[in-house]
Amino acid sequence: DQQVKQNSPSLSVQEGRISILNCDYTNSMFDYFLWYKKYPAEGPTFLISISSIKDKNEDGRFTVFLNKSAKHLSLHIVPSQPGDSAVYFCAALAAQKLVFGQGTRLTINP
Amino acid sequence: NAGVTQTPKFRILKIGQSMTLQCTQDMNHNYMYWYRQDPGMGLKLIYYSVGAGITDKGEVPNGYNVSRSTTEDFPLRLELAAPxxxxxxxxxxxxxxxxxxxxGTRLTVT
Incomplete structure (x- = not known):
């Protein structure tokens, strides 16, 4: 029973272009969504979040969009930079517990 | 602030051995969590704590134990290590x- 799904295990994008990472969820009780970035041999680091009462949140090059009716969220990175190459996890929060997706490995090509 | 620190970084255990993974935070956070991440998978919640003296099971608690005697520390105990x-x-x-x-702590049981 995968409540949070990231259906693309990997994504390759040219430097300077837009990266779009997608995430779907099934549980309507989730009220807060987060994206984490993870480099090898390090813990995940918080990137950006969005409350269920909003449909968009921006922070510099990062924008998260939430479509509640479709139970879908996406992370846009523009422009993509080589340092953005990492594994990105989508997570959903309910009762102070996070449920994670499987992750998408993003590779930015020069 | 050191943030969240974990020891050890790496450990190899033989089947049936026991060990404790240490975790300390210096941010005075009430909530603490233990996750495991298997290759190609997202993070799965093992145990969590909402404050000193209070712990509860997550999604995959079998084979593990926790305690929370202080706000800062949340050790995870493996009693009989399995592959x-x-x-x-x-x-x-x-x-x-x-x-x-x-x-993170990378644990191998052989």
């Missing part, structure tokens, strides 16, 4: 919303 417990273990803490992760 299925080979994984990377992450500790996290939060006040509300986003969680902050430690660097």
């Amino acid at each position: 299925s417990q080979t994984s990377v273990y992450f500790c996290a803490s939060s006040y509300v919303g986003e969680q902050y992760f430690g660097p």
Whole structure:
């Protein structure tokens, strides 16, 4: 029973272009969504979040969009930079517990 | 602030051995968590704590035990190590919303 799904295990994008990472969820009780970035041999680091009462949140090059009716969220990175190459996890929060997706490995090509 | 620290970074255990993974946070967070991450998978919650003296099971608690005697420390105990417990273990803490992760402990059971 995968409540949070990231259906693309990997994504390759040219430097300077837009990266779009997608995430779907099934549980309507989730009220807060987060994206984490993870480099090898390090813990995940918080990137950006969005409350269920909003449909968009921006922070510099990062924008998260939430479509509640479709139970879908996406992370846009523009422009993509080589340092953005990492594994990105989508997570959903309910009762102070996070449920994670499987992750998408993003590779930015020069 | 050191944030969330974990020791050891790496450990190899023989089947049936026991060990304790240490986790300390200096942010005065009430909530603390233990996750495991298997290859190609997202993080799965093992145990969590909402404050000193209070712990509860997560999604995959079997084979593990925790205690929370102080706000700062949240050790994870493996009593009888099994090969299925080979994984990377992450500790996290939060006040509300986003969680902050430690660097992880890579555990191999052979």
